[in-house]
Amino acid sequence: MSCLALSLQPANGSDILLQTREWFPPSRALGALSAFRQTRRSFAANKNSAPEDAYAAESIGDDPLAASSGQVIVGVESRYRIVYRLVNGIYVLGITVADHDNSVNVFECIHIVNQAVSVVVTACRGVDVTPEKLSRKYAEIYMALDIVLRGVSNIRLAAMLATLHGESLAKMVHSAVDTENKIRGADNWSSVEVHSLEHRSGIDAFAGATFELPPETLEAGDEFATTLAPERPEELQQQKQQQEETPVEKDPFAASDAINKPQELMGGFNKTKDASSTDLTVALEGLDVTTLPPPEATQSTHINVEGFEGNYGGVEFGHEQASLGEAFEGFNDAWGGGLDPSEFVGPTKAPKPQGLGGVELLQTGPDAATKTDKGGAGTPIEDMLVKRTEMKGPEMYVSEEISAEFRESLLARVGLMGVVYLRTLPPKTAGDKETEFSFRVEGTSAVKRFAMQSSRVSSLGNGMFHVRTAASEEPIPIMKYSLLPRLTPLPLRVRLIKRHTGSLLSVMIQYAPNPELLAPLTDVTFILKLPVDPTLLNLSPKAVLNRSEKEIRWHVPEIPLKGSPGRLRARMPVDSSEDDEEIEVVGYVKFSAQVTQSLSGVSLRPASEGKTDFYEVSHKFESGVYMCN
Structure with a gap:
């Protein structure tokens, strides 16, 4: 879809005109217009800071909404892209949806807005567009914008603008086909219909006509066709044998001439200097030749489970080529990626358990007595378990254990x-x-x-x-x-952002690791304490909801040391009666790691060099009360 609605909005005052499609509710269009008006006023009040309902990063122009034309995305729950043009204090607006999935042709919407500007300028006889001039030609502008909204060619638009001040309104609306035909020089259907009927009658007459050829012509054609068809080698051999046969009677007891001929494998092949392709086709007649499989059959086959976010395993044969999810990484970006079950459930088979599986102990055959009689009690369990590496010394x-408290992006404790x-x-x-x-x-x-x-x-x-x-x-x-505290290294910085607009609560957790860590953090758990039990919940990436504890848990397998900060988002509706009260949302982080060097830099060394009184093994650090609010 290109454009949902057209509107005329003055810089100061109420809206002049709103024209929507039949299936687009006017209430939503009015909401988008109200959000656009708030966006304009917010930018006029403070041009340096963007309002909450607008996204300045997605608007076009150095100074958004101050130029004569541009586009901006408004709205929070229902987001719309508004293409605008300013004509002497009157905004000509085109409303369409925000194209997250590239399904909206923004250039077509801009083209419709430009056509609407042409209608407004023509109706006011110049660029001096005022609400008073628009009210004088309100009916013509209303019908013209209705036609423009549903799509109109440049030829018909020119004809409409020419008749906007002259002829009647009905002729401007209903003279579409004749107007385009006149301008392009095409003929009307009334003049072309006669030739069409004659052409159709001629086709029917020739379709029903029959022609009979004399038998002399058919015989001459058959004789000529026999000269064109090549004779097969077998027929040529039979003709030669018939010519070589003589009326002399043969001795029935004479030796056959096949003794002197070399033995042939298949027979029927004539070895000539120019091996023509006809001999091969004749030899292969009646044989089932197996064709080679296409090259795609030798590649890995992956059957994807469609209709869900991400790659959920499926059936996979071979690992020579990347699977569908790896080849097109951008498909999962529209949903934010997240936990992918295919990382845990792969196509490989689970290894068979070795030792103490339960079957090893059920020895009921005659071999069981010989095995247990030698040792008295069979193989001891200590020998079957994996022994720990023996200690060389102390x-x-x-x-x-590190604890931290972040208040938004500031470190409090x-x-x-x-x-x-x-x-x-x-x-x-x-x-x-x-x-x-x-x-x-x-x-x-x-x-x-x-x-x-x-x-x-x-x-x-x-x-x-x-x-x-x-x-x-x-x-x-x-x-x-x-x-x-001032010298304590932080393995992870966390930031919690909350926004409560109307009945919608949006929470986002941003996290960034310390690039000076020796190894990346693994198996990190983020816990978000909710103020209420949500009825509807939108998460990105996917997480686990515990309704009894009113908390959301995200599990991040690994946080790379370098890269963009990670984001965890949650959105839920809250009761409108709780608008007056401040909603408290708290996030906790849990992590632990085994490292060769301690997080604080404290190290243990022998008292004298070259002497090993003890052995320093891997250190560890974990989170205590690691929270953000």
């Missing part, structure tokens, strides 16, 4: 608590021997407070510590520390 690692853990050799291996060694802590420039467990750790000064403890099965926390 291990130490850092576990940190932040805090990081770290714990240094010691994992000793198990009591079975170490026995009664105590674990005792010295170590030093580096990277403590950002530490605000340091506390240690005095029963196991003692300070030697200058960042050196000595630990002495008995063996334990579980990791032992020996030190705790906190960082200064």
